[in-house]
Amino acid sequence: MKNICFYFQIHQPISLKRYRFFEIGQDHYYYDDFQTEQRIRHLVEKAYLPSNKVLSEMIRSSNGKFKCAFSISGVALEQLEQYAPEVIDSFKELAKTGSVEFLTEPYAHSLSSIFNASELELQVKKHAELIESLFGKKPTAFRNAEMIYNDEIGEIISKLGYKTILIDEARQVFGWKSPNYVYNHSYLPKVKLLVRNNKLSDDISFRFSNQQWNAYPLTANKFIDWIISMPENEKIINVWMGYEALGVFQAAETGIYDFFRALPFNAIEQKVSFMLPSEVSKKFDSAGAIVAPYPISWHGNEKDISAWTGNDLQQEALNKLYAVSERVHLCNDRPLQHDWLMLQSTDHFRYMSHKDCYGSPYESPYDAFTNYMNVLADFLERVEAQYPTTIENEELNELLKTINHQEKEIQDLEIEVKKLKARKTQTNTSTSN
Amino acid sequence: MKALMFGWEFPPHILGGLGTASYGLTRGMSMQHDMEIAFVIPKPQGDEDQSFLKIIGACNVPVVWKENSWDNVNQRIGKTMHPDEYFWLRNGIKYDFRRIHTNELGCIGFSGRYPENLIEEISNYEAVASVLAHQMQFDIIHSHDWLTYPAGVFAKQISGKPLVIHVHATDFDRSRGQVNPTVYGIEKRGMDAADHIMTVSELTRRIVIEKYHQDPRKVTTVHNAVEPLPNADSFTKTVRKEKVVTFLGRITMQKGPEYFVEAAHRVLQRTKNVRFVMAGSGDMMNAMIDLAAKRKIADRFHFTGFLKGNQVHEMLAESDVYIMPSVSEPFGISPLEAMQVGTPTIISKQSGCAEILTHAIKTDYWDIDAMADAIYAIVTNPAMHKSLQELGKEEVNNIKWQDAGLKVRRIYENALGW
Numbered sequence: 001m002k003n004i005c006f007y008f009q010i011h012q013p014i015s016l017k018r019y020r021f022f023e024i025g026q027d028h029y030y031y032d033d034f035q036t037e038q039r040i041r042h043l044v045e046k047a048y049l050p051s052n053k054v055l056s057e058m059i060r061s062s063n064g065k066f067k068c069a070f071s072i073s074g075v076a077l078e079q080l081e082q083y084a085p086e087v088i089d090s091f092k093e094l095a096k097t098g099s100v101e102f103l104t105e106p107y108a109h110s111l112s113s114i115f116n117a118s119e120l121e122l123q124v125k126k127h128a129e130l131i132e133s134l135f136g137k138k139p140t141a142f143r144n145a146e147m148i149y150n151d152e153i154g155e156i157i158s159k160l161g162y163k164t165i166l167i168d169e170a171r172q173v174f175g176w177k178s179p180n181y182v183y184n185h186s187y188l189p190k191v192k193l194l195v196r197n198n199k200l201s202d203d204i205s206f207r208f209s210n211q212q213w214n215a216y217p218l219t220a221n222k223f224i225d226w227i228i229s230m231p232e233n234e235k236i237i238n239v240w241m242g243y244e245a246l247g248v249f250q251a252a253e254t255g256i257y258d259f260f261r262a263l264p265f266n267a268i269e270q271k272v273s274f275m276l277p278s279e280v281s282k283k284f285d286s287a288g289a290i291v292a293p294y295p296i297s298w299h300g301n302e303k304d305i306s307a308w309t310g311n312d313l314q315q316e317a318l319n320k321l322y323a324v325s326e327r328v329h330l331c332n333d334r335p336l337q338h339d340w341l342m343l344q345s346t347d348h349f350r351y352m353s354h355k356d357c358y359g360s361p362y363e364s365p366y367d368a369f370t371n372y373m374n375v376l377a378d379f380l381e382r383v384e385a386q387y388p389t390t391i392e393n394e395e396l397n398e399l400l401k402t403i404n405h406q407e408k409e410i411q412d413l414e415i416e417v418k419k420l421k422a423r424k425t426q427t428n429t430s431t432s433n
Numbered sequence: 434m435k436a437l438m439f440g441w442e443f444p445p446h447i448l449g450g451l452g453t454a455s456y457g458l459t460r461g462m463s464m465q466h467d468m469e470i471a472f473v474i475p476k477p478q479g480d481e482d483q484s485f486l487k488i489i490g491a492c493n494v495p496v497v498w499k500e501n502s503w504d505n506v507n508q509r510i511g512k513t514m515h516p517d518e519y520f521w522l523r524n525g526i527k528y529d530f531r532r533i534h535t536n537e538l539g540c541i542g543f544s545g546r547y548p549e550n551l552i553e554e555i556s557n558y559e560a561v562a563s564v565l566a567h568q569m570q571f572d573i574i575h576s577h578d579w580l581t582y583p584a585g586v587f588a589k590q591i592s593g594k595p596l597v598i599h600v601h602a603t604d605f606d607r608s609r610g611q612v613n614p615t616v617y618g619i620e621k622r623g624m625d626a627a628d629h630i631m632t633v634s635e636l637t638r639r640i641v642i643e644k645y646h647q648d649p650r651k652v653t654t655v656h657n658a659v660e661p662l663p664n665a666d667s668f669t670k671t672v673r674k675e676k677v678v679t680f681l682g683r684i685t686m687q688k689g690p691e692y693f694v695e696a697a698h699r700v701l702q703r704t705k706n707v708r709f710v711m712a713g714s715g716d717m718m719n720a721m722i723d724l725a726a727k728r729k730i731a732d733r734f735h736f737t738g739f740l741k742g743n744q745v746h747e748m749l750a751e752s753d754v755y756i757m758p759s760v761s762e763p764f765g766i767s768p769l770e771a772m773q774v775g776t777p778t779i780i781s782k783q784s785g786c787a788e789i790l791t792h793a794i795k796t797d798y799w800d801i802d803a804m805a806d807a808i809y810a811i812v813t814n815p816a817m818h819k820s821l822q823e824l825g826k827e828e829v830n831n832i833k834w835q836d837a838g839l840k841v842r843r844i845y846e847n848a849l850g851w
Contacts, residue, residue, distance in 0.1 A: 020802050021809040022703055316816030354791075354824070366794050369817060370810040 002227050003236050003275045004267065005194065006068035007166065008243040010048070011109045011145070012040055012076045013347035015361060019371055024378045030339065035361070037083045044084040047247030052090040054246075054257045059099045062264040067099040067274040070243070071143050074107030074127050075345055077134070088134065095135040101276040103166070104128045104139035110344035111308055113144050113153045114295060115322040118329070120153075123341075124160055140164060141277040145346055147196070147298035148305055151291065154185045154193075163191055164281040166240070169198045170296035170303035180234035181287035182280060192281035193290055196240045196298065200226070205241035209254035217255075220262035224270050236280055300356060307356050308349040313369040317349060320376060327387040330400055336386070339379055348372050434845060435469045436462075437571040437588065439562065439581035441545075443474050443481050443488065448546060450766050451601050454633070455577055457660050458599075458841065459486050461834025465842060473565065473584075475558065476545030479512045490514060491561040495523045495539035496530040509538060525568030530560045551580070552615060558584045566591040573597060573845050579604075579616060582623025595628040595848040597841075599655075602633075602763040603640050609686055609760060621645050628848045631655045631841065633764040634785025655841055656789050658834040659769040665826075668750030668774045676707045676812040679752035679776075681745065681767060682759075684715030689758040689781065689798045694721055696758075698728040699805035700812075705733075707812050712737040712748055750774040753818065754811050758798045759784050768793060772829040777821035779807045789832060792825040 017032035058066045070091070072080075080087045094100045106112055106123035107130070113120045124142070132138045141164035142157050149167040157165055169179040177183075179198070185191035200223075207213045215222070227237055242249075250256040267274065275283070295305045308314060321343060328340045351360040351368035362368035387396060438459070442452030455472070462468050463485035470486040477490040493514040506516040523539070535541055541557045548554065562584035566574075576585030576598045589596040603620060604612040624630055624645050630652045632638040638654045641647050678700075680693045690711060697709040711721060711734070718736065725734040740748055749755055755771035755778045762784035769786060771778050772793070780787050781798035794811075796803040810817050 020806045022699065022805075024703075312816045312820045316814065363795065364791070366792075366807075366810075366817065366821065369814075370794075370806055373810060373814060373817075374806070 001235070002230070002272045003280065004227065004272060005236060005238045005240075005275050005277055005280055007071070007103070007143075007238070007240040007277060008068065008246075009071050009143070009241070010076050010243045011073040011345075012036075012043065012079055013345050013359075014075055014079065014342050015039070016348070016371060016375055019374045019378075021374050021377070024374060025381055028335075028339075028378060028382065030375045030378075031342070036079060040079045040083050043244060043248065044080075044087055046251075047244055048084075048087050049090060050252065050257070051243065051246040052087070052094060054260055055100075056090075056094055056097065058261060058264055059094075059097045062268065064097060064099045065268060065274060066264040067101075067276050069101040069103055069141070069277050070094075071103040071105050072131075073105060073109040073145070074123075074130060075109050075342065077130060092135060095137070099276075101141070101278060102131045102135050102137065102139055103141045103143050103277065104131060104162070105143050106145050108341040108344040109145040109346055110341075111145070111148070111305075111318065111346055111349065112322075112344065113148055113156070114305065114309065115318060116325045117156050119322070119325050119344075120156060121160060122329070124157070124162075141166065141194075141281070146305070146308070148295050149193075149292060149297075150295045151186050151293060153295070154191055154292075155188060158185065158188050158191045164194065164278055165191060166194050166196070166238075166277060167290075167292075168196045168296060168298040168303055172294075172303065173290060173292045173296055177288075177290075178231075178234055180230065180237055182236060182284040183288055183290045184286035186289045186291040189286065189289070192284075192286060194236075194238055194277055194280060196238050200237060201239050201241050204239065204256075204259075205245040205249060208245075208250045208256060208259070218259065220259055220266045223259075223263070224266040224272055227272055228270050236275070236284060307353050308346050311352070311354055311365075313352045313365060314349045317352065317369065317372055317376065320373075320380070324380060324383045326393050327383050327396070330396065331383075331386045333382075333386065336379075336382055339382075343372075343376065343379060434465075434467055434573070434842070435571040436471070436573050436575050436845070437565065437569060437594075438470055438472045438575040438577065439558070439584045439588075440472055440474050440577040441580045443472065443477070445480065446478055446545070450764070451578055453660075453766060454601055454657050454764075456482075457658060457834040458837060460660070461658065461836070461838035462841060464835050464838060468838075468842070471569065471571065473561070473581075474545065475543035475554065477513050488513075489565070491558055492540055492543045492545075493519065493538075494561045494564055495519065495535075496526060496533065496541060496560045496564055497535045497539035498523060498526055499535075499537060499539035501538055506538065510540075522564060522568050525564040525566075527567050528560075528563055533557055533560060555580055555583055555619070559587045562588045563591055572849060575599060575841075575845075576623065576627075577601060579620045579623060582619055582626075586623055586626040589626065596626060597629045597631060597844060597848055598623050598627040600624075600630060600632045600637055600641055600763070603637065603644070605640050605644055606637075606761040606763050607687060627651070629653065629844050631844060633657050635788050636761075636783070636785045637763045653840075653844055655837050655844070656785070656832075657764045657766060658832045658837050659766060659773065659829060660834065661830065662746070662770070662773045665773050665775075668746055670751055674706070676753040677710060677751060678707060678754040678756060678808055678812070679710045679712060679748060680756050680758075681712040681740070681748060681771075682757065684711065684713050684718045684721060686717060687760055687762070688715075689760045690715075690717055690721050691724060692758040692798055692801055692804065693756055694724045694728065694730075694734070695801040696756075696804040696808060697725075697734060698730055699801060700808050701730050701733055703809065704813065707733065707808075709734045710737060710748070710752070711735070712740050714739040746770065746774055749776050752776050754779060754808055756804070756808070757781065757784060758796075758804060760798050762786070769829050769832065772825040775822045775826050777811050777818055777825060779804060779811075790825075790828065792821055792828045794821070 015032040015035040107127040142162040143166040147168045179195035183193040299307045351357050352365045440455045444456045473489045475491045493510045566588035574588045574596045578601045585596050604616045682688045684690050725731045749771045755776045757780045764785035768778040779794040782795050787795045794807040
């Protein structure tokens with residue numbers, strides 16, 4: 001019996017406004033709200049709302065047999081809360097059906113997994129809390145921003161209590177191995193890895209409406225036939241994509257929704273069922289360990305992280321940004337903390353790529369870099385104002401520890417004083433006796 | 434394939450970009466083994482590189498029949514043309530040009546520059562073209578820039594061979610829209626008569642189509658390239674505390690120097706660690722000195738005057754940023770030269786070369802905020818400088834005249850119906 005695991009990703013960048021260098025130190029608001037709102041509203045109307053409607057119909061008409069998972073970045077959730085709260089409600093409705101699972105990921109859709117482990121931990125915790133408060137259930141499976149994964153990241157995530165991680169079928173790691181099994185972390189056998197089936201995922205996400213494609217038109221029937229004709233032992237097929245595939249990459253007119261509506265019926269007829277990532281990792285044993293010393297991602301053909309960290313501009317921006325992470329962690333300034341998250345989105349760095357700056361609102365990677373670095377310069381000045389770089393990180397930590405512990409120490413000492421006093425009166429009374 | 438080309442300048446004696454482009458293109462085309470080029474210029478000096486083409490001096494071509502001895506001819510023009518050739522060309526005189534002032538050889542004296550009586554020189558050039566067209570064997574005629582269009586058109590009328598014209602600039606670029614009607618007339622007639630028109634950029638192509646009303650199918654863009662600089666690595670940058678931002682070119686309305694001064698003013702409000710250099714001369718130079726003083730940045734804004742030959746490359750190599758805020762630039766070769774010596778460049782979007790460059794910063798010429806921002810980013814951010822330097826050098830080294838030559842070859846073949 002075959003199982004399909006559907007998972008959809010939602011992340012949208014928050015647009016930075018045109019920020020010239022002479023505004024550094026003058027203007028601390030970095031965002032182009034108009035552009036952000038316009039983009040998210042467009043997606044909501046074109047994709048998210050209609051797609052949610054179709055999915056909830058599918059769940060209802062299949063008596064909850066159709067299942068799928070979502071991961072929504074913290075940055076995207078903030079935008080939805082602000083500009084399209086009806087989408088959040090619609091996801092809450094989906095959550096109530098019990099056929100939908102929400103995964104966790106770094107809140108800011110950031111590269112913290114590569115640059116700063118403690119930042120990654122903070123962001124995962126923050127995101128998991130938000131998901132729980134919105135949808136009522138603590139997430140148990142993790143997917144990293146851009147599906148970046150290596151052994152080290154796997155270890156950090158397992159320490160946070162997650163035993164299921166979603167990763168991409170990257171050639172350099174999988175070689176001839178099939179994505180249609182469950183695998184495990186290279187040295188932590190309890191951590192299960194689910195692998196995206198690139199071909200079937202991209203067939204829907206990118207090729208569905210391509211008339212030059214030899215499999216065009218793709219019908220639900222054909223899709224399920226492909227799945228049942230797979231080798232006997234390959235039981236789990238992971239079809240994962242950006243949620244925009246429904247309604248944007250593949251517009252409603254292409255018949256994408258009809259394809260999805262027909263899927264559960266065809267699947268049930270052929271004894272193919274739907275599963276959620278956490279169910280898959282619970283039910284299936286691992287077929288073997290996956291060794292991933294270098295980071296892989298779900299990007300392009302290379303499946304590496306070069307689209308975000310590949311050139312000098314990106315390296316410079318990322319290094320300057322993450323150099324202050326300790327200091328930002330120490331401070332309590334909420335606007336500063338928020339900007340810190342917003343500036344970490346992978347999109348900012350993607351726009352600086354010379355080879356693939358997909359979706360960039362900038363004229364060139366240099367333009368993107370200039371604008372980002374101007375914003376970052378202002379941000380760094382604000383951090384500097386709170387914790388000057390003249391003080392070493394360790395020193396700063398010690399000082400803060402002293403301050404934070406002061407109260408507790410005073411309390412402890414007071415208790416001791418009381419005790420001593422009590423004993424003194426005791427001895428006094430005893431001697432007087 | 435034999436091409437008869439009419440040009441106006443040829444290195445080493447050049448006055449503008451036209452000579453450099455003519456040299457590069459012909460050199461690139463000569464890589465095609467069956468390509469023979471005869472290149473006509475008004476007045477050769479005899480030290481031109483003729484290893485890959487044949488230079489014909491218009492000032493050595495007789496247009497009026499005069500009797501002279503072989504020795505006499507040899508003595509007069511032997512340095513630039515063989516006397517046998519003179520006598521052979523003399524047989525091509527079919528019209529009466531005695532109205533034109535000629536010397537005792539029956540040749541016209543050309544200045545080879547851009548003199549006051551330019552229009553007269555252009556029409557004299559036409560007379561020379563008639564002799565050449567009657568006597569020489571060629572498959573196609575190729576005219577470089579408006580000065581040579583009438584010669585090309587006349588040669589086409591005589592020989593019946595197709596004419597291809599090469600637009601290196603139009604009068605709209607030179608005058609910010611205030612065109613000279615005579616010049617426009619010459620340009621328009623040349624374009625109308627041409628079998629095909631080549632432009633150095635899409636920008637120029639659009640001007641040719643819109644302002645000269647040419648059929649878009651007849652107009653093709655052949656972007657310029659840049660000659661490899663063999664000693665590119667010999668130019669070194671002196672290590673200094675302050676950064677240098679350079680504008681280099683004629684200080685005229687077309688080049689947008691005032692936007693550079695304004696951008697400099699913006700940058701200097703924030704950082705003092707930069708010096709600005711305006712190299713070159715031109716009719717707006719004094720106005721720019723005034724403007725720099727008025728903005729109170731004269732202590733950081735320097736004028737060098739006109740630079741020659743190697744000084745240009747040295748200046749470019751010493752700079753941390755090269756900027757070309759041209760209001761209208763058909764192509765603009767100097768950013769490519771700056772990139773060859775590893776200097777990051779900022780160019781206006783209104784420059785033709787912006788169409789083929791990726792690793793250069795492009796801004797609108799009027800957008801001084803964007804320009805200032807780009808300057809600031811390059812001088813304060815080593816990563817930005819390094820990226821533009823390394824990737825820019827690599828990019829520009831791959832822009833080859835040979836490829837442009839192949840494109841021209843295909844246009845020839847189309848025009849000939851081969």
